[in-house]
Amino acid sequence: MIRSISLFVLMGFAMLLSNAASAEKLKLPAGMGGVADIGATSCDVFNKMMVIGPLGTKRLLLTWAQGYYHAKSGKTINEIIEAAEKAGQAWDFDSLTGHLVDYCAADPDALTSAAVINLGEQLL
Amino acid sequence: MTTVAINNSLGESKLWKPPIVGIVTFVLMLFAIALGHTLMVLIEHWLGHETTYIASIFLGAAGIVLLWYGVKSKNENLQTWIGFLAGLTIWMTWVEFFYMWYGRANWGMVPRMIMSDDGPTVSGTYPEYMVMGATIGLLLMQLCFYTFDKDTRCNMFLWFQKKLGLQEGLGPSTKTAKDRNYAIITFMETIYVTWFCYAWNLLCFDPGLVGAGEFYFAINMASVFVAFVWSGYCFSRLLKFKRISTALRYAIPVGSIFWVSVEVATKWKLFTEIWIHPWDYKIEMTVVFGAFLSLVLLLVLAPKKPSEVGRGRPA
Numbered sequence: 001m002i003r004s005i006s007l008f009v010l011m012g013f014a015m016l017l018s019n020a021a022s023a024e025k026l027k028l029p030a031g032m033g034g035v036a037d038i039g040a041t042s043c044d045v046f047n048k049m050m051v052i053g054p055l056g057t058k059r060l061l062l063t064w065a066q067g068y069y070h071a072k073s074g075k076t077i078n079e080i081i082e083a084a085e086k087a088g089q090a091w092d093f094d095s096l097t098g099h100l101v102d103y104c105a106a107d108p109d110a111l112t113s114a115a116v117i118n119l120g121e122q123l124l
Numbered sequence: 125m126t127t128v129a130i131n132n133s134l135g136e137s138k139l140w141k142p143p144i145v146g147i148v149t150f151v152l153m154l155f156a157i158a159l160g161h162t163l164m165v166l167i168e169h170w171l172g173h174e175t176t177y178i179a180s181i182f183l184g185a186a187g188i189v190l191l192w193y194g195v196k197s198k199n200e201n202l203q204t205w206i207g208f209l210a211g212l213t214i215w216m217t218w219v220e221f222f223y224m225w226y227g228r229a230n231w232g233m234v235p236r237m238i239m240s241d242d243g244p245t246v247s248g249t250y251p252e253y254m255v256m257g258a259t260i261g262l263l264l265m266q267l268c269f270y271t272f273d274k275d276t277r278c279n280m281f282l283w284f285q286k287k288l289g290l291q292e293g294l295g296p297s298t299k300t301a302k303d304r305n306y307a308i309i310t311f312m313e314t315i316y317v318t319w320f321c322y323a324w325n326l327l328c329f330d331p332g333l334v335g336a337g338e339f340y341f342a343i344n345m346a347s348v349f350v351a352f353v354w355s356g357y358c359f360s361r362l363l364k365f366k367r368i369s370t371a372l373r374y375a376i377p378v379g380s381i382f383w384v385s386v387e388v389a390t391k392w393k394l395f396t397e398i399w400i401h402p403w404d405y406k407i408e409m410t411v412v413f414g415a416f417l418s419l420v421l422l423l424v425l426a427p428k429k430p431s432e433v434g435r436g437r438p439a
Contacts, residue, residue, distance in 0.1 A: 027239075031332020033254065034234035035244050048246045055232035056251075 039064045039113040043104035046112050050101060058097035065100070065116040073124050080123050091123070140426045143363035148419055149371040150362060153379025155416040156212070158399035162409060164216055165400050177229065180221035187213030194307030198434040203307035204369045205424075208376065210307075211314025219319075220252060227251025236331075248391065249329055257326040263319055270316075275299050278313075280377075301431075310373055321380045325387045344392075348385040355382035368423055369432045 026036035033053065035041050038060045049057040066077045073080065081091045096119065103115035168176050187210045194206030227233045233251035237244040249257075270281045274294035285291050327333060328347045334340045358378040365371035390397045398405040399412070 029332065030335060031236070031330055033236045033251070035237055041244065045244055045246075049235050049237075052235040052246050052250050053228055053233055055229060056234035059232055060234055 034060055039068070039111070039116065041112050042108070043110045043112055043115065044108040046104045047108055050104075058093075058101065061100050061112055061116070062093070062097050064112075065096075065119065068113075068116055069120055069124060072120065084123055089122070137427050140368070142366060145368060145371045145426075146359070146362035146365050146375070148423060149365075149368070149375035150359060150378055150382075152372075152416065152419040152423065153375040154383070155412055155419065156208075157379060157383050158412060159416055160212055160216060161397070161399045162402050162413075164220065165402060167216075169403075173224075173229070176221055177225040180217035180225075184214050184217035187211075187217065191307060191311055194311075195305055197307065199432075200306050200434065201369045201428055201432045203305065204310050204372050207307040207310025208314050208372065211311045211318070214311075215315055215318050219256075219315075223252035223255045224250075227255045238336075249326065253322075253326055256322055257330060259319070260323050260327065263316075263323055266316070267320075277304075306369065306373070310376070313373060314376055317377045317380045321384050324384055328388070329391060344388045348388050351381055351384040351388075355379075355385075367429055367432055368426050369428070372423070 028034065028036050033056070034049075035045070038046070046057065046061065062077075069080055070076060075083070077096075081096075084091055099119045099122075100112070100115045103118055104110070104112060107114070167179070171179055190206055190213070191210035194203050194210065197203050197206070228251050231251075233254060235251065236247040236249045236254060238247045270276045270278060271284050271288075272290065272294070273281070274285075275297045276282065276285075277297075285294065324347070328343050331340070334343045355378050358374070358381065362371060362374050362378050365374060389395060398408050402409045
C-alpha cells in the first residue's frame with residue numbers, strides 16, 4: 001500500500017516536472033496568437049480570449065476536442081456527429097463550440113478540458 | 125467691410141496669438157485621439173460587433189460625403205476641420221473596424237497572449253492590430269510617393285528631399301497655397317499620420333520582432349525618447365503659429381507623435397487608459413468630452429485671417 005502511494009506520488013511529481021518541461025518546449029513563437037495548450041487553459045482565460053477573437057478561439061478549442069474524442073473513441077468528429085444524428089441529436093460547428101463557450105461562461109474556474117469532457121459525455 | 129472687421133478682430137485679439145493657438149490646437153488633438161478611442165468602444169458597445177461591421181461601411185461612406193462637401197468649399201478653415209473629421213471617420217471605420225472584421229470574424233485569428241507567472245493574459249495587440257502591423261510595407265511604399273513628390277509641403281518630407289539632394293531634380297512646386305485643397309490634404313494627413321504612428325507602436329510592441337525582454341524594453345524606451353524629442357520639437361514650432369487652420373493641421377502630427385509615448389506608458393501600465401473604459405470613468409470622460417467641445421467651439425469662433433475663410437481664394 002505504502003509502495004503504491006509512494007509510486008503514485010513519484011509519478012505525480014514526475015508528471016509535474018515533465019509538464020513544466022513540456023510547457024517550455026511548447027512555447028509558441030513570440031508573435032503568434034493563442035496559447036500552446038488550450039486544453040490546459042482556464043475557462044476564465046478562454047472567456048477573455050473569446051471577447052477578442054471569438055471565432056479563432058472557438059476553433060482552437062474544438063480542434064483540441066477533436067483530438068481528445070478521437071483518442072477516446074477512435075472516431076473523427078464527423079463520424080461522432082453522424083452517429084449522434086442517428087440517435088436524434090443535431091450538431092454543427094456553432095452548437096458544438098456554443099456548448100464549450102456556455103460551459104466556460106458558467107464556470108470560469110474550470111479548465112477548458114472540463115468543457116470538452118462535458119460535451120463528450122453527450123456526444124460519445 | 126467684413127474683411128476689415130476680421131482683420132481688426134484678429135489684430136485686437138489678446139487671446140488668439142502665439143502661443144495660445146498652438147497650445148489649444150495641441151490639447152485639442154490629444155483630446156481628439158482619446159475621444160476617438162472612446163467613440164470606437166462606444167460604437168462596439170451600442171451596436172454589437174456584427175452590426176458595427178456593417179454600420180462601418182456606411183459610416184465610412186458618410187465620411188466620404190463629408191469630405192466631398194469639404195473639397196467643394198472655398199473656406200480653408202472649414203476644409204481643414206472637415207478633412208480632419210473625415211480622416212478620423214475613415215480611419216475608424218474603413219480601416220480599424222474593417223481590420224477587426226477580417227481578424228476576428230473572417231479569418232478567425234486568435235488573440236496574442238502575454239505569458240506570465242500568473243498564466244496567459246490577452247495582449248492589447250488585438251487581431252486587427254496584428255493585421256495592421258502587416259501593412260508596414262504598404263505604408264512605406266506610399267510614403268515614398270510623398271518623399272519624391274515635389275508638391276509636398278510636409279516639413280518632414282521637405283527635410284528628406286533636402287538631405288537626399290532631391291530638390292534640384294524635382295524642381296520647384298507647381299502649386300501655390302491658393303491651388304491647394306486643404307480638405308483632401310488634411311484628410312490624407314490625418315490618415316497617414318495615424319497609420320504611421322500605429323505602425324511605429326505596433327512594430328515596437330511586436331514580440332515576434334523585439335521579444336519581451338530587455339530588447340523590448342530598450343526599443344520602447346528609445347521609442348518614448350524619439351516621440352518626446354520629435355513632438356517636443358514640433359510643439360515648439362507649433363507655439364509660434366498664428367493661423368488657426370495651419371495650427372490645426374500641424375497639431376495633427378504633433379499630437380499623434382506625442383501619443384506614441386502615451387501608448388508605451390499604458391503598455392507598461394503606468395496609468396489606466398480611461399478613454400477605452402468610458403463606463404468605468406463616466407465623469408472623467410464627460411469632462412474630457414466637454415473640454416474637447418469647448419476647445420472646438422473656441423477655435424471655430426476665434427478670429428480668422430481672410431485667407432482662412434475663403435477670401436482671396438480662386439472661385
